[in-house]
Amino acid sequence: MTATEHAPTDHASTPSPAPGGGRSPEPPRRWRALLLAAVAACAACGIVYELALLTLSTSLNGGGIVATSLIVAGYIAALGAGALAIKPLLAHAAITFIAVEVALGIIGGVSAAALYVAFAFLDAADGSAWVLAVSTALIGGLVGAEVPLLMTLLQRGRVAGATDSGRTLANLNAADYLGALVGGLAWPFVLLPHLGMIRGAAATGMVNLVAAAIVAIFLLRPVVSPHQLLTALCVLLAAFGLLVTLLVRSRDIETTSRQQLYDDPIIAYRHTAYQEIVVTRRGDDLRLYLDGGLQFSTRDEYRYTESLVYPALRDDARSALILGGGDGLAARELLRTPRIDTIVQVELDSAVIELARTTMRTANSGSLDNPRVHVVIDDAMGWLRHAQIPSGGFDAVIVDLPDPDTLVLGRLYSTEFYALAARALAADGLMVVQAGSPFSTPMAFWRTVSTIADAGFSVTPYHVHVPTFGDWGFVLARRGKAAPMPVMPADAPPLRFLNPQVLEAATVFAGDIGPRALEPSTLEHPRIVEDMRTGYR
Structure with a gap:
């Protein structure tokens, strides 16, 4: 059974009350497909955020098995914590979903920039480690909250049996995992090589916000008040504007933060699939750094x-x-x-x-x-x-x-x-x-x-x-x-x-x-x- 098909019991189900005392109808079939597409988009963004943190951890602090394991394990643990923490808000799934996506788009979008700035301006062993840990926990928790909220939205207005609930969950998981595949491929082959870590994460946050806006406009109008919908869209627009600003100013942020790490003026910089390359010069002294490690000084x-x-x-x-x-x-x-x-x-x-x-x-x-x-x-x-x-x-x-x-x-x-x-x-x-x-x-x-x-x-x-x-x-x-x-x-x-x-x-x-x-x-x-x-x- 596809995402747009319903079991016979769907039509005999009793709709649940909508805000303001009306009835909350089951989402139309074409809209259910749109909601699943939003699931895939959000999953793609979630995996990109995690990969961005892993990439930054390796680039800035050397990475390694221990650091990678801690990030992955912490992220997965945060997924579970987020799913549990969102349970009291499932009665207001629609507006909560928008709030979660706004927070996820902003935090995920600025996480790479925040980690880079923390590494440059704070103690590398403490400041950037704290930013990495907090970012991993927040992003994991917000991503973990998405699935219960989306499941609730997909089941809205339905009294489903066990089989039908299983089908809905299967569709949700399929969209989630397919989105994760897309995100996993997009990061190393598109975002990282063409945009870099800071702009790549910011662009991903913008995709996250656009997906949330589409869900709000096309799917949630029947279940939220006009005032709530307008407020949600304004917040989404403001968050989008913040990430656009970050995208535009990312070069300045990156250049300022990078120069903070080196005593001498930077005259050349490359970030490749393998390493960060920096060349500095002060007078006759030319220096080459790979991933922050000095390779030679012409002195x-x-x-x-x-x-x-x-x-x-x-x-x-x-x-x-x-x-x-x-x-x-x-x-x-x-x-x-x-x-x-x-x-x-x-x-x-x-x-x-x-x-x-x-x-x-x-x-x-x-x-x-x-x-x-x-x-x-x-x-x-x-x-x-x-x-x-x-x-x-x-x-x-x-x-x-x-x-x-x-x-x-x-x-x-x-x-x-x-x-x-x-x-x-x-x-x-x-x-x-x-x-x-x-x-x-x-x-x-x-x-x-x-x-x-x-x-x-x-x-x-x-x-x-x-x-x-x-x-x-x-x-x-x-x-x-x-x-x-x-x-x-x-x-x-x-x-x-x-x-x-x-x-x-x-x-x-x-x-x-x-x-x-x-x-x-x-x-x-x-x-x-x-x-x-x-x-x-």
Whole structure:
């Protein structure tokens, strides 16, 4: 039985009193279909609000399994609480539904902006966490109140048997779940990439309010007084105006809040499907941030880049593979060695490459436009699994990836990932991996060392001082031979920082940051992610 069909008992039912003493007729069949469409629209909005909160939690605070689980569990619990809390108001289902939708549209529509502003201007650990928790509870509670209210509206004027009630509930659930599917697809494929988080949530709130207005105009006129209907429409219009204002001013809000997070003026910004990219400049100091984490400063990046690249170059190396390093700095140093004639650069995010070729071009000397550099836009792990590796493999593999503070990045610091990298490496080639700070994150650093060794490499960790980062470490690795020693290639160009004496000292670790025997990090047990989250000192 469809949403517009009725059981025989419907026509014999006794209508319930309407406001003012009249009778509340059963909604016409075409209007019942419209009400179910409104159910789907509201469900789509509800799932978008939850996905927006999850996305913001990941983007601003790193997300993770614990945070995601708490948000999802809290949202579901709030659904149940909302359903129970609305029971005393079911006798006034029509006007209560409008009130709920107004509140949901406003709270859901401004939730992303509120969380972003709280993260920027308040303590990140407290302010934004409270906004996230309150938003999740309020949105979940309001969404949970929708189903009992809509069920009451669908059953208005009917004395239905158990079977007919089951059919009505089935139709309601079908519309609800179908709407959730639409919302779940709209967020990653339409709203987030084209509008961003703040404007995407605001636009969703506007859809929520429009759906409520349609229900009010076409379905609720028989059961509410003209004064109530006019008041409801005025409130809906005012709420819609608020979200339109937010939509128009979102760029200003976002720019002001974002700048609050950085000491230096922002000169470039991109928000992609993978990360938030920010480039700042103060004087000669250009800095790149990914999801708020500093990647380099032109004041001292040469210390990091030289230490990353040159120890991996044997005197006869002619080819190199760079995994990550989309800023083009590693490629710049490789190009300073004339005998390196083939460089393959694998970077996930095309926006990083675009900024490297424009905003960061001076820093990397235009390396990514050099004919010796072949840029590939792909996931490093996926590329290693499916790429056609040159015969004999690469003489040097340079792994310059962001710190593994999320599960997505954690897979790139796993035994399985390094085993794939081994297949791309020449038999006597060298691999170098940036491994974080042995002082600030010692567990993550030594976990990386253990994980590379578990993939069949002989390893030598080393570390240097980079003022912007502090003590920073790397791992030099070779397949199945004695552990390689970091040495300068014989034909290395004149460098600003690295020399044989620095490299010799770099392999010595003081007692407070000395070696630790740790289990490797794997795809099944991404231990390094937890190391990054809890291991700072």
